[in-house]
Amino acid sequence: MGTALNALKMLEYFSSSQPEIGLSHIARLAGLNKATALRHLRALEEFGLIEQNPQTKSYAIGPAALRLAALREIAKPGLDGARQKMQAAMHEVGESLHLTLLEKDTLQTALVVETTQHSVRVSLDPSEIIPVNATASGLCMLSFGPAFLLERLESDTLTRFTDATMTDPKIIRDRVAQIGQAGWANSNGSFEDGVFGYAAPIFGIDQIAIGTIAIAVPEIRATSARQPLILTSLHTLSKELTANFGGQTPETFPTEFHP
Amino acid sequence: MGTALNALKMLEYFSSSQPEIGLSHIARLAGLNKATALRHLRALEEFGLIEQNPQTKSYAIGPAALRLAALREIAKPGLDGARQKMQAAMHEVGESLHLTLLEKDTLQTALVVETTQHSVRVSLDPSEIIPVNATASGLCMLSFGPAFLLERLESDTLTRFTDATMTDPKIIRDRVAQIGQAGWANSNGSFEDGVFGYAAPIFGIDQIAIGTIAIAVPEIRATSARQPLILTSLHTLSKELTANFGGQTPETFPTEFHP
DNA sequence: CGTTAGTGGTTCATTAAATGAACCGCGTTA
DNA sequence: TAACGCGGTTCATTTAATGAACCACTAACG
Numbered sequence: 001m002g003t004a005l006n007a008l009k010m011l012e013y014f015s016s017s018q019p020e021i022g023l024s025h026i027a028r029l030a031g032l033n034k035a036t037a038l039r040h041l042r043a044l045e046e047f048g049l050i051e052q053n054p055q056t057k058s059y060a061i062g063p064a065a066l067r068l069a070a071l072r073e074i075a076k077p078g079l080d081g082a083r084q085k086m087q088a089a090m091h092e093v094g095e096s097l098h099l100t101l102l103e104k105d106t107l108q109t110a111l112v113v114e115t116t117q118h119s120v121r122v123s124l125d126p127s128e129i130i131p132v133n134a135t136a137s138g139l140c141m142l143s144f145g146p147a148f149l150l151e152r153l154e155s156d157t158l159t160r161f162t163d164a165t166m167t168d169p170k171i172i173r174d175r176v177a178q179i180g181q182a183g184w185a186n187s188n189g190s191f192e193d194g195v196f197g198y199a200a201p202i203f204g205i206d207q208i209a210i211g212t213i214a215i216a217v218p219e220i221r222a223t224s225a226r227q228p229l230i231l232t233s234l235h236t237l238s239k240e241l242t243a244n245f246g247g248q249t250p251e252t253f254p255t256e257f258h259p
Numbered sequence: 260m261g262t263a264l265n266a267l268k269m270l271e272y273f274s275s276s277q278p279e280i281g282l283s284h285i286a287r288l289a290g291l292n293k294a295t296a297l298r299h300l301r302a303l304e305e306f307g308l309i310e311q312n313p314q315t316k317s318y319a320i321g322p323a324a325l326r327l328a329a330l331r332e333i334a335k336p337g338l339d340g341a342r343q344k345m346q347a348a349m350h351e352v353g354e355s356l357h358l359t360l361l362e363k364d365t366l367q368t369a370l371v372v373e374t375t376q377h378s379v380r381v382s383l384d385p386s387e388i389i390p391v392n393a394t395a396s397g398l399c400m401l402s403f404g405p406a407f408l409l410e411r412l413e414s415d416t417l418t419r420f421t422d423a424t425m426t427d428p429k430i431i432r433d434r435v436a437q438i439g440q441a442g443w444a445n446s447n448g449s450f451e452d453g454v455f456g457y458a459a460p461i462f463g464i465d466q467i468a469i470g471t472i473a474i475a476v477p478e479i480r481a482t483s484a485r486q487p488l489i490l491t492s493l494h495t496l497s498k499e500l501t502a503n504f505g506g507q508t509p510e511t512f513p514t515e516f517h518p
Numbered sequence: 519c520g521t522t523a524g525t526g527g528t529t530c531a532t533t534a535a536a537t538g539a540a541c542c543g544c545g546t547t548a
Numbered sequence: 549t550a551a552c553g554c555g556g557t558t559c560a561t562t563t564a565a566t567g568a569a570c571c572a573c574t575a576a577c578g
Contacts, residue, residue, distance in 0.1 A: 004266035019334035066505025069328030075278035205329040246325025
């Protein structure tokens with residue numbers, strides 16, 4: 001059931017490490033008969049989503065992908081799609097959310113969705129640069145983002161914001177390793193007193209984080225009873241936003257978040 | 260014949276002017292039964308190439324397009340694909356080709372493929388900025404490119420390169436209108452004596468030219484007998500390169516070029 | 519030099535999946 | 549109230565997808 005879908009699923013086997021695949025190979029990968037694999041490829045090729053190298057006879061993603069991506073950007077300019085998903089989650093959890101993206105080499109707030117359900121809520125300055133050592137987003141980015149962030153940890157001056165702020169690179173690295181296992185990060189008042197943060201990565205095409213999605217909870221509401229709700233919301237957001245920005249979640253990433 | 264292809268063809272109906280389409284509407288556009296249209300949309304949606312707006316229930320291009328485009332860029336970085344197509348055409352026609360792209364507001368040579376078949380051939384300096392009034396590429400760009408190029412024609416100083424160079428904006432505008440009808444432009448020694456140029460547009464997603472592909476022929480070989488070959492090559496290149504860069508050829512564009 | 523194992527691609531009887539007319543429930547408009 | 553259009557569903561009918569066996573070709577190997 002779903003011929004079209006089966007055809008499309010063949011596209012999943014192309015990756016940055018394997019941008020060109022031969023007929024027999026992709027048939028084996030997809031568990032399809034060569035004949036059907038070929039017919040699917042031909043259909044995709046006619047549409048332009050697949051292209052055959054006339055020399056090697058092997059197949060690669062075609063130019064139609066570019067056209068569709070351009071259309072996508074017109075229909076949903078990235079952040080708009082993210083905002084909608086964040087707003088939906090905000091209604092579920094009843095807390096403020098913020099989306100941070102890695103711009104060049106700093107982590108910046110791209111979008112803030114504030115809850116309307118509580119008068120006591122966490123507000124965040126959208127122009128602030130996010131310190132990697134003091135926020136859940138920052139720690140998350142150290143775990144799942146590009147390696148240079150971790151590497152320059154020692155050479156950076158790590159500001160102490162509160163008593164809970166970590167400034168020792170060794171301790172931070174330990175924490176980062178834990179987060180890499182769990183899939184999510186938290187910060188309990190290490191940036192601002194009374195603010196608990198929960199963050200999860202948003203992955204790019206190469207399965208390296210391009211940003212994070214975070215839920216900020218005032219300490220009074222940060223009870224262990226509310227954690228499961230927050231963590232499941234965080235997990236679905238991580239996956240949805242990764243998809244929204246055209247990224248790919250690594251297979252090793254946890255399928256759910258545990259406290 | 261080709262369920263997958265029929266499903267994919269539904270994507271063709273999304274455009275910048277119509278980025279969201281409802282079920283009944285798209286079924287009508289594609290000439291499909293609502294039931295089959297829905298099943299196709301569901302398949303595309305599961306893959307992520309289509310997304311349904313939960314409020315309006317209408318459909319739009321999904322985030323998977325971004326992922327595929329990113330993969331495409333890794334596999335075939337734009338110009339590489341263009342070079343291959345140009346080389347194939349070069350072998351067919353036996354003349355030098357050059358690809359020019361509109362960078363910001365100037366027309367620049369992006370790629371040159373020189374023929375190896377003749378010792379007398381046209382060479383082009385890749386760093387040169389292409390004058391719009393003197394080259395086939397320039398005239399082509401005036402016809403099919405963004406409007407501002409034509410609008411600033413009067414305010415620009417138009418250099419006279421040879422006796423055949425057009426410098427009167429009025430005459431140029433007439434010529435541009437002709438080219439708009441024909442689909443291709445030529446320049447007979449208006450940039451350099453003894454060089455005949457033939458050019459056709461490369462369109463972007465919005466059906467406005469983002470560049471041109473040109474064939475440069477030494478006057479001695481620019482016989483009327485060779486024109487048909489050159490023009491058909493030019494036409495297929497125009498379409499192929501438009502596709503290569505993820506663009507879309509307007510429906511009003513000629514299906515073949517006539518001398 | 520023949521054998522083997524791999525490739526990309528084709529054929530055609532069999533089978534499974536795509537199809538579409540009619541239908542439902544719902545919200546708008548007349 | 550009635551008529552229309554919408555998104556979505558159902559199920560008998562038909563059409564198109566499927567896959568085992570096959571061909572032609574290339575590369576490696578003894």
